[in-house]
Amino acid sequence: MTGPLVALATDALDCLAREHSAAHRLMCARLGARSLAIALDGEQFTIAGGHDRVAIVAPTAGATLTVRTDAATLDDLLSGELTVVDALDSDRLELRGAIDDLVAAFGAAAAFLRGAVRCLAMPRLLERLHHHARGHTS
Secondary structure, eight states: OOOHHHHHHHHHHHHHHHHOHHHHHHHHHHHTTOEEEEEETTEEEEEEEOSSOEEEESOOTTOSEEEEEOHHHHHHHHTTSSOHHHHHHTTSOEEESOHHHHHHHHHHHHHHHHHHTTOTTHHHHHHHHHHHHTTOOO
């Protein structure tokens, strides 16, 4: 399981754990044992929750939730150019799962984002996403 977006997701989770451990713990607690099957620009991986960690692992069957999008949409969401509702309405983002699991995943994502904005290394990771999403090679 390799690819620039898998590496970026792994680096973002590692950054949060290293630079804002309280937000990382909250994200883990909110996600619980759920797993998210992610399809992002042709890369597929699973975000697997645990009680004290979240890991990027190879795609697995039976994930609690599925998420499908592309790097440009993710970049637009994180930069505030697009809302989640607009992304869903325009089919740029697809989420599937039970409502309770979606709510828990939203809570985990909110904890991640609240911590990420306080991480010194995160802007560099966002720049990597932006370059990938916009087709830059540098």
